Every structure is written in C-alpha cells, then in structure tokens.
Amino acid sequence: MGIKRILLIRHGQTDWNMEGRWQGSLPVPLNDIGRAQARALAAHLRESPIRAIYSSDLPRALETAQLLGAALGVQPTPDVRLREFDLGIFQGLKRDEMMARYPAEWASFNADYWDYSIPGGESRRALQRRMWEAWQDVVARDEGPEVAIVSHGGALRLLLLKLFGESPEVSALRLENTSVTAVERNGAGWKLVGAADISHLASLSEDLESGPVNSPPEHQNI
Numbered sequence: 001m002g003i004k005r006i007l008l009i010r011h012g013q014t015d016w017n018m019e020g021r022w023q024g025s026l027p028v029p030l031n032d033i034g035r036a037q038a039r040a041l042a043a044h045l046r047e048s049p050i051r052a053i054y055s056s057d058l059p060r061a062l063e064t065a066q067l068l069g070a071a072l073g074v075q076p077t078p079d080v081r082l083r084e085f086d087l088g089i090f091q092g093l094k095r096d097e098m099m100a101r102y103p104a105e106w107a108s109f110n111a112d113y114w115d116y117s118i119p120g121g122e123s124r125r126a127l128q129r130r131m132w133e134a135w136q137d138v139v140a141r142d143e144g145p146e147v148a149i150v151s152h153g154g155a156l157r158l159l160l161l162k163l164f165g166e167s168p169e170v171s172a173l174r175l176e177n178t179s180v181t182a183v184e185r186n187g188a189g190w191k192l193v194g195a196a197d198i199s200h201l202a203s204l205s206e207d208l209e210s211g212p213v214n215s216p217p218e219h220q221n222i
Contacts (some may be wrong), residue, residue: 003144005193006051008156008181010066011061011065017177020094024087029059036204037063037178042071043149044200045180050074052143054134055150056082064178076150080202081134084152088121128158133161154182162191165191 012034016023026088040065050072055065057078065076089105090098099106108116117123131151138147151159153175160170163183168190175181197198 002142002158005146005184007148009150010179011064012177013177024081024091027059038067040200041178042068045070049146050148053148061150081130082151085127085154086121088118132162
C-alpha cells in the first residue's frame with residue numbers, strides 16, 4: 001500500500017527551549033513536560049494507520065518518536081539527515097549572547113538567509129538539501145498508508161518551504177513542540193491538509209503545573 005499521508009512532527013519540549021538556548025545539532029534531551037507532550041501525542045495518534053516512523057537521531061526527537069512508536073507498535077528508524085540546523089558557534093547560546101559574542105557572524109547569518117554557512121556549522125540551503133534527500137527516500141520506500149517524520153522546528157520549516165514555496169500559509173506556521181503538520185498526496189505532488197496541530201496538548205495545559213506546555217514563540221524553531 002502506497003503512502004497517502006505523511007505527518008511532520010516536531011519533538012517535545014526541552015529545558016533549552018524554555019531558556020531560549022539555540023540547540024541546533026546538540027544532543028539535548030526532553031524535559032518532563034516534553035515527555036508528557038510526547039505521550040499525549042502518542043495517545044492522540046494511537047489509532048492512526050502509521051506504518052513507519054522516521055526520526056532525527058538527536059535525543060529530543062528520537063525519544064519523542066520512540067514514545068509514539070511504542071503506542072503504535074512501530075520501531076522508529078533514526079536518520080541523521082533529519083537533524084536540526086547545525087548552528088556551529090551559535091549552539092548553546094541565547095540570541096543576545098550570539099549577537100554580543102559574534103556580531104559579524106550574526107549580521108552575515110541574517111543578511112544571507114540561504115547560503116551563509118555558520119562557522120563550525122552549515123547553511124540553511126545545506127539543511128534544506130539534506131531534509132529533502134531524506135524526504136525523497138521516505139517517499140520512495142512507499143510504506144503506507146501513513147508515515148510519520150519526527151524532526152525539529154527549523155528543519156521541518158525548510159522542508160515545508162521546499163514542498164510548498166514561500167506561501168503565506170507556510171510562512172505563518174508556528175511549529176510548536178509535538179505539533180503535527182499533515183501533507184497528503186495530490187496527484188503527482190502534495191498538499192498541506194493540517195498545519196501545526198497541537199489539539200492533543202489541550203488537556204496538558206490544565207494538568208501540568210511545572211511550566212508552559214509550549215516554548216515561547218521566539219524560540220519555537222530552534
């Protein structure tokens with residue numbers, strides 16, 4: 001049975017999300033809220049016809065995928081190409097720290113959106129290229145009817161830009177922790193049918209007392 005639908009899922013919350021630290025390709029784990037989010041996601045998708053799960057190998061994404069996979073009876077497949085943006089010298093820093101320590105690099109990072117390679121890291125174009133390669137391999141395997149890809153905010157945003165261009169719908173997306181963005185086959189292409197859904201987190205907003213269920217808006221995609 002071919003793939004009819006792919007779910008693009010961002011990992012659960014981490015302490016660094018809440019602190020505003022740019023995680024990039026560092027192995028930052030989920031926090032307790034992130035694990036609760038992942039369990040809520042798994043319960044929400046328990047009856048979904050997901051036949052395969054592909055995940056970034058970074059701990060925050062892979063643990064999210066494993067909790068989902070346990071509910072579905074599906075073993076996630078790690079893929080290094082699904083990692084977050086390798087931010088090089090910026091990793092582990094907050095925005096104001098980056099601007100203070102590396103003003104020239106920060107200016108170049110913002111001036112050349114696609115092709116500036118962060119020292120010790122990569123460019124957005126390189127990130128998009130590897131995400132697209134991973135996507136094409138998933139589609140070629142043709143496992144279905146539904147597949148999940150668990151990755152990161154920045155990486156998923158650039159994949160969506162590759163799929164749909166810089167449309168207002170994609171540009172305005174807020175990819176919060178464990179958000180689910182669904183795409184379905186549309187002839188030879190794909191269409192966006194569900195954007196950044198977090199309805200499965202509604203009950204957590206009431207139940208958790210240890211902090212916000214999602215990261216502050218300015219820190220969603222790192």
